[in-house]
Amino acid sequence: MTEFAIGESDFLLDGKPFRILSGALHYFRMHPDTWADRIEKARLMGLNTIETYVPWNAHSPAPGVFDTSGMLDLERFLREIADAGLYAIVRPGPYICAEWDNGGLPAWLFRTPGMGVRRYEPQFMTAVREYLDNVLRIVQPLQVDQGGPVLLVQVENEYGAFGDDQTYLKSVAEIIRNAGTTVPLVTVDQPVDAMLAAGGLDGVLRTGSFGSRADERLATLRKHQPTGPLMCMEFWDGWFDHWGGPHHTTGVSEAAAELDALLAAGASVNIYMVHGGTNFGLMSGANDKGVYRPTITSYDYDAPLDEAGNPTAKFHAFREVISRYAPVPDVVPASGTAAPETSAALGSPIRLLADPSAWGAVSEHASMPTLDDLDARLALFQTSVDVDGPTLLSVDEVRDRAYVFLDGAPLGVLDRERHDRALMLPHGGRLEIVVEDQGRVNYGQRLGEPKGLIGPVQLGSEELRGWSARVIDLDGVPELWTSLDGGGPAQDAPGVGPTAWRAGFDVSSPVDHFLSTVAWGKGIAWVNGFCLGRYWRRGPQETLYIPGPVLRPGRNELVVLELDVMAEPAAHFVSALSLGPLEL
Known part of the structure; x- marks a missing residue:
């Protein structure tokens, strides 16, 4: 022993x-x-x-x-x-x-x-x-x-x-x-x-x-x-x-x-x-x-x-x-080799705001719930606003990012990093807010704080009430096309609001791949149902790492949930990691 x-x-x-x-x-x-x-x-x-x-x-x-x-x-x-x-x-x-x-x-x-x-x-x-x-x-x-x-x-x-x-x-x-x-x-x-x-x-x-x-x-x-x-x-x-x-x-x-x-x-x-x-x-x-x-x-x-x-x-x-201090093995591992380079078109877009019903369960609330109330990382909130002219929409704090739409048109983004907490509604109508948790604080006294729109959502000086909340089932995003029997028609033009895209690509051998994200906006990507993580055009990182064991010989499927705007609906696999500039 x-x-x-x-x-x-x-x-x-x-x-x-x-x-x-x-x-x-x-x-x-x-x-x-x-x-x-x-x-x-x-x-x-x-x-x-x-x-x-x-x-x-x-x-x-x-x-x-x-x-x-x-x-x-x-x-x-x-x-x-x-x-x-x-x-x-x-x-x-x-x-x-x-x-x-x-x-x-x-x-x-x-x-x-x-x-x-x-x-x-x-x-x-x-x-x-x-x-x-x-x-x-x-x-x-x-x-x-x-x-x-x-x-x-x-x-x-x-x-x-x-x-x-x-x-x-x-x-x-x-x-x-x-x-x-x-x-x-x-x-x-x-x-x-x-x-x-x-x-x-x-x-x-x-x-x-x-x-x-x-x-x-x-x-x-x-x-x-x-x-x-x-x-x-x-x-x-x-x-x-x-x-x-x-x-x-x-x-x-x-x-x-x-x-x-x-x-x-x-x-x-x-x-x-x-x-x-x-x-x-x-x-x-x-x-x-x-x-x-x-x-x-x-x-x-x-x-x-x-x-x-x-x-x-x-x-x-x-x-x-x-x-100098201990024996080391004689063998030295080989350097990495270049990954395969290929491209594939992203198609069959499914837009969240066009028909949210397949994206997750909905619930009704008198006041805006937090993401923690819903046990959600991403959620869509909807209500009707009855005002005649420009009115201030405000919250106490945004945790962490809110995409605001009015009558289906993008109105603005409230971002925690910028300490955003208000924007102007030009008129009344159908108000939709997609709220994203970008990661919980891991150090210091802000551990465990709730996510979402914190404090009452106010229209002018009055609380805006009567919300429907739909938790976006992120595990189910790669299955959207199955649940919608093929999804929407392929489109080349960018759409409004969060959009799921998919692409098929062929692999001869299941080795590591690197997915370039430089032409995309902000979102999440999956390969064969495995969540690679978040991407964001802000950088610094410009690639998502795909481990070889996630892939299979022959046909593979990439799914992308774009929350912002995708400049080019295409997937490009590049030869090496690109982790961004060392200085800004």
């Missing part, structure tokens, strides 16, 4: 000093049939461990649900790590940040009156216990002392940046221990005195999160932890992107030098990320520090393995640094 423990100055594996050389791979950001490839490439870079978060909201989209199918098969992922001869670190939260929708916390938590999130509150602790028990039921038999790969389990995540409820932190640690966790526990915080004090626990190893000035940061960490191994649990080797911003990169030589300094100090490391992957579906998060900034679909992170899993210059530089 293997024993893993925390010694006076080192991690100890069967009593011998062991340096953790880890890289972050999020199983929920990769197609499961690519897991083995990414794990093997991490091994070839010289790593001996793989770390992953666990996203509560993905596993539990509704109370009482714990889904482990497909991309959520944590047990399969951990077993594939073991099969590669590597160890594992599991970070189940319950809060993970990770630029992931709501920081991993399920939206339904916040709909319970009195729920106290990330603090010791009975309702929250009951939900946390159920969640962690479900996760650790998978992890428990896969711990290293039971023949599995798991070395460490983390308690919460950067809690010192959020709160200081030690009763809560101790309770989370107790839940993890009581679920049969026998490997060491850790916390992680930025190496700032106040954060390490508030987010740490006596008897639990503190680790740091940083990407530079290793000696200084490790000294701060040591001040709060006189004994035990030093570890950077998140060595930031890149960064994430927001819609409308640049694509972030870090210099290869600079990043390699920082990694060298960290390893020269004798510390263990978890490289965040070794491969970032993709925010498939609608799971990318957002930040709001006065201005709302949603995160893009790509989570490339300028990591050593790019979004498609290909080694970059940073991979080879990091591998060379690691070779």
Whole structure:
């Protein structure tokens, strides 16, 4: 039986000093049939461990649900790590940040009156216990002392940046221990005195999160932890992107030098990320520090393995640094090859405003409901307005984007990032508003806030009442043509309002493809029913990544839901990723 423990100055594996050389791979950001490839490439870079978060909201989209199918098969992922001869670190939260929708916390938590999130509150602790028990039921038999790969389990995540409820932190640690966790526990915080004090626990190893000035940061960490191994649990080797911003990169030589300094100090490391992957579906998060900034679909992170899993210059530089401190395999993974290039016309448009009946269920409301009231990410709201002349339409806050139509004609867009909250109606008529959730804030005090049009919708000084609300069934969008018996006729001219388009395209071999989105407006795309995620002409990213396992030899189907205006109703598959400009 293997024993893993925390010694006076080192991690100890069967009593011998062991340096953790880890890289972050999020199983929920990769197609499961690519897991083995990414794990093997991490091994070839010289790593001996793989770390992953666990996203509560993905596993539990509704109370009482714990889904482990497909991309959520944590047990399969951990077993594939073991099969590669590597160890594992599991970070189940319950809060993970990770630029992931709501920081991993399920939206339904916040709909319970009195729920106290990330603090010791009975309702929250009951939900946390159920969640962690479900996760650790998978992890428990896969711990290293039971023949599995798991070395460490983390308690919460950067809690010192959020709160200081030690009763809560101790309770989370107790839940993890009581679920049969026998490997060491850790916390992680930025190496700032106040954060390490508030987010740490006596008897639990503190680790740091940083990407530079290793000696200084490790000294701060040591001040709060006189004994035990030093570890950077998140060595930031890149960064994430927001819609409308640049694509972030870090210099290869600079990043390699920082990694060298960290390893020269004798510390263990978890490289965040070794491969970032993709925010498939609608799971990318957002930040709001006065201005709302949603995160893009790509989570490339300028990591050593790019979004498609290909080694970059940073991979080879990091591998060379690691070779100074530990043996690395002789084999080096091959560079990526160009993806197939082809095009296909988008046709058979189905317009939401022309006939909403097939798009989802409708309900009636006296006042405008929020998206949370409807459990929706996208919804159409309709009412009649009876005014003679121009009148102000206003709300308290837009979360996050509202497309306004009057008598079938586009009137304007209210955008949260611009702090929009009002526009003029020129006259009365049929008012239709499509409201979009662009991703929940994943960091700070705005976690869990409801989505939609917040506060009463007012016409002048009076509340506008009598709304019908139709939840757009996004999972059903690729099936619209079946439900409508072929849908509408093919049209070349752009239509008004959200429109679903489809295209067939042929694939000779199911390899990775890259879908260009530069000629489109804003929306969501699916291939063979698999949701690739959001696109937006604002950039920076200009391609959506299609994993090879999503495709099949022969005919494949692309479906696009365009929410804005599509300049060219055609799909172009290009040879490589295009993640946008580095400066604006």
